[in-house]
Amino acid sequence: MVPEIIKSGDDAGNKMVVKYTYPDGVVIHGIGVPQAWDSPLGPTWCYVVEGEHLTLVDTGSNGTVQHLEEGLQYVGYPLSAVDRIVVTHGHLDHDGNCFDVVSRSGAELWAHEIWGKFLGVGRRDEENDWRQRYMDFPPSRDPEWEQRIQNHQELSQKLTLTNPVTDGTVSEDFTFYYTPGHSPDELCILHERLLFSGDHILPLITPHPSVSMSYQIFRSLMPEEYQNENRYYGLKTFITSLKRVAHLGEDITVMPAHRAYFRGKFNPIGLDRALVIADHHRSRCHDLIGLVRKETMDLSEVTRKLFSHLKLDDQLFRMAFTEVISHVELLEEMGDITLVGDQARTVQWSGTENFADFFEAD
Ligand SMILES: [Zn+2]
Numbered sequence: 001m002v003p004e005i006i007k008s009g010d011d012a013g014n015k016m017v018v019k020y021t022y023p024d025g026v027v028i029h030g031i032g033v034p035q036a037w038d039s040p041l042g043p044t045w046c047y048v049v050e051g052e053h054l055t056l057v058d059t060g061s062n063g064t065v066q067h068l069e070e071g072l073q074y075v076g077y078p079l080s081a082v083d084r085i086v087v088t089h090g091h092l093d094h095d096g097n098c099f100d101v102v103s104r105s106g107a108e109l110w111a112h113e114i115w116g117k118f119l120g121v122g123r124r125d126e127e128n129d130w131r132q133r134y135m136d137f138p139p140s141r142d143p144e145w146e147q148r149i150q151n152h153q154e155l156s157q158k159l160t161l162t163n164p165v166t167d168g169t170v171s172e173d174f175t176f177y178y179t180p181g182h183s184p185d186e187l188c189i190l191h192e193r194l195l196f197s198g199d200h201i202l203p204l205i206t207p208h209p210s211v212s213m214s215y216q217i218f219r220s221l222m223p224e225e226y227q228n229e230n231r232y233y234g235l236k237t238f239i240t241s242l243k244r245v246a247h248l249g250e251d252i253t254v255m256p257a258h259r260a261y262f263r264g265k266f267n268p269i270g271l272d273r274a275l276v277i278a279d280h281h282r283s284r285c286h287d288l289i290g291l292v293r294k295e296t297m298d299l300s301e302v303t304r305k306l307f308s309h310l311k312l313d314d315q316l317f318r319m320a321f322t323e324v325i326s327h328v329e330l331l332e333e334m335g336d337i338t339l340v341g342d343q344a345r346t347v348q349w350s351g352t353e354n355f356a357d358f359f360e361a362d
Contacts, residue, residue: 001253002266003030007074012042013261015067017074022253026192030260031071033060035093036148041205044093045260047196048075052172053083056107057189057196058257062096062152080105084163086174087111088198088257089183090118092152099155108162110171112178114185114232116161117221122153134299134325134345179245180231181238182207184218188245195248196255200241201274203267204259208319209235209281209326212333235326236333236358239278243362246274281327282359288327289336289349296340296348299324331355 001020006029009016013032020028027050032043046068047057054077060068069079082105087095090111101107163171165187167178175190179200189196199207212234219227231237254269261267284306291297291305299321304312307320328347331337334354340346 001268007071009043009261011262011264013045014043015071016043016261017071018261020255022193024192026194028194028255029075030255031068031075032261033064033067033071033097036061036063036096037144041093041258042262043258045255045257046071047255048072048077049191054081055084055086055174056082056101057086057255058088058094058198059085059097059101061093062099062148062155065097065100068097068101082107084108084110086189086196087115087187088189088196088200089186090115090156091183091199092148094198094257096152096155099158102159109159110163110165110176111161112176112185112187113161113164113166113223114226116164117223118185118218119159119161120153120157121218121221122149134321134343177245177248179241180233181209181235181241183210184214184222184232186241190248190252193249193252194255195245195252195271196257197245198257200245201254201269201271201277202256202258203254203269203273204262206277206280207238208323209238211322211326212236212329213325235281235330238326239281239330239359242274242278246271246278247362278359282356284323285327285331285336285355285359286353288324288331288347289353289355292337292347292349296346298341299328299339299345299347302328302347330358334358 003018003020006019007017009032014034016032018030029048031046033046034043044058044060046060049055072079082101085098085101085107165176169176173191177188179186179188182199186198186200188200210233212230215230215233252271259267287306291302303321303324310316312320336350336352336354338348340348
């Protein structure tokens with residue numbers, strides 16, 4: 001379904017406001033809230049759902065509330081009219097404006113219960129911990145980015161999660177599905193035949209899987225029932241969540257948080273996109289094993305070879321390396337590879353391809 005453009009924006013959809021009208025009369029507005037920095041990603045799509053209450057799904061990056069406010073005005077509401085905010089997950093391009101919206105509207109905050117536990121926690125700093133274990137160069141130091149994270153953390157500390165949700169929570173016409181993997185607090189929210197997918201399912205691009213090792217770092221902060229075994233971080237978790245939403249039902253339209261519009265075009269997707277993303281990771285596992293089939297290979301070299309189509313500067317290399325780690329973790333867990341060498345940075349094939357069964361299973 002291609003929406004009507006209420007307010008035009010740029011080629012990536014920044015500052016655009018669109019109106020989706022579905023056959024059963026459901027009307028949803030999307031606001032393309034630009035990032036607070038120059039980003040090739042394009043805006044965060046924040047959705048406005050009218051009904052008994054005015055609901056906003058995601059808020060955009062901290063520092064961009066004026067764009068959210070302007071977009072809402074085009075839909076016909078002041079910021080103060082928002083009754084509830086639904087947060088898809090705790091990344092700053094999604095929940096960064098929560099504090100501003102809550103303080104001006106008194107809106108309820110709905111998010112996964114883990115999001116509530118992580119408020120004000122420096123998620124990224126500590127994740128660098130495991131990265132150090134595998135990489136020789138120091139974590140990136142971008143003062144502007146660190147300032148933004150710091151600001152996000154301070155704003156988050158002032159928030160209270162008024163309405164924590166868990167998998168299966170139903171409120172009026174919203175059903176919440178817990179879909180961890182990209183983030184440990186990721187939610188997909190079903191409203192009528194629409195699924196607000198946050199960063200779980202995106203058109204054109206594949207969401208970054210998290211890394212299983214992060215579980216050890218954040219485990220103690222999670223609600224008690226999440227502290228036994230890791231089902232919240234890593235590629236295996238992500239794929240499991242993708243397969244799950246893929247089977248939610250027929251004729252469901254996905255409302256993604258990024259790339260709904262890009263290079264002058266709308267990119268409508270359905271739930272089959274979840275399986276395309278899963279298959280992308282299956283074939284990357286296949287390619288990774290292909291690299292180490294004949295001889296062992298160092299993790300950095302695996303990264304350069306798997307991403308040989310990209311020119312990897314430091315920042316891109318870090319992202320690619322993280323992606324490789326998430327695949328290595330899955331293959332290790334399946335028994336298909338082991339990490340060998342004195343620093344355990346070399347990938348050795350075990351002679352099996354058990355990962356294929358995992359990807360194929362329903
Ligand atoms: Zn995200």
